[in-house]
Structures are given as C-alpha cells and as structure tokens.
Amino acid sequence: MQEIPLYDLAHARTGDKGNRINISLVAYRPEDFALLVEQVTPEAVARHFAHRQPSQVLRYMLPKLGAMNFVLDDVLDGGVNDSLNLDAHGKALSFHLLAMTVRRA
Incomplete structure (x- = not known):
C-alpha cells in the first residue's frame, strides 16, 4: 500500500460565504476518480478538518466531470469578516484538503 497526497491526483477550487x-x-x-469516491468521503473530510470543528460536511458528486464538491459548515470562525484568523479561508483550506492522503495498491 502506498499513501498518496490528493494534490498528486486532483486539483481543487473553493469559495466561502459566511x-x-x-x-x-x-x-x-x-481512472483516479473511483479511488477518490471511495476514500474521500464526507466522514474522512470531517476527520481531516476536525481542528476546524465542522458541524456538517456534505458531498455532492459530479461524476461526468470526475469531480465532487464538499460543503463544510461552521469552519470559518464566523465568516471572513468576523474572523480574527489570517486567511484561514478559501485557498488555504482547499490546499489543506489536497494535503490529505489516500491509499493505493
């Protein structure tokens, strides 16, 4: 078994509101999409973002595009305008997801 970071298999786009x-x-x-579907589940993403304490993680599948969209609630410290964090939003969190690893034989 080999652990591979998601950034070797996929790219990410992100947006944040509130x-x-x-x-x-x-x-x-x-050919890598099936591996992503199997291992990058809402539960796995919630564990990966546990330090941000998401209240809910939903996954929407876009199989014809070889893509999936994750929606994470309550991870932005109240939102961009309310947060005291320095850029813990958008692109920074998409790269955090891309640092997650999957296993491949």
Whole structure:
C-alpha cells in the first residue's frame, strides 16, 4: 500500500460565504476518480478538518466531470469578516484538503 497526497491526483477550487466553505475536488485523470469516491468521503473530510470543528460536511458528486464538491459548515470562525484568523479561508483550506492522503495498491 502506498499513501498518496490528493494534490498528486486532483486539483481543487473553493469559495466561502459566511461561515461555510465549499471545496471542489477534480481528478486529473478519470481512472483516479473511483479511488477518490471511495476514500474521500464526507466522514474522512470531517476527520481531516476536525481542528476546524465542522458541524456538517456534505458531498455532492459530479461524476461526468470526475469531480465532487464538499460543503463544510461552521469552519470559518464566523465568516471572513468576523474572523480574527489570517486567511484561514478559501485557498488555504482547499490546499489543506489536497494535503490529505489516500491509499493505493
């Protein structure tokens, strides 16, 4: 078994509104999408973001695009305008997801 960071298999796009962030994960190659579907579950993403304490993680599948979109609630310290954190939003959190690893034989 080999552990591979998501950034080797996919890229991400993100957006944030209020205290909610969405992160789209798009496989580089169609053959890697099944591995992402199997291992990058809402539960796995919630564990990976546990330090941000998401109240809910939803996953929306976009199989024809080889992509999935995650919506994480309550992870932005009240929102961009309310947060005292330095850029803990958008691109910073999408790269945090891309640092997550999956296992491949």
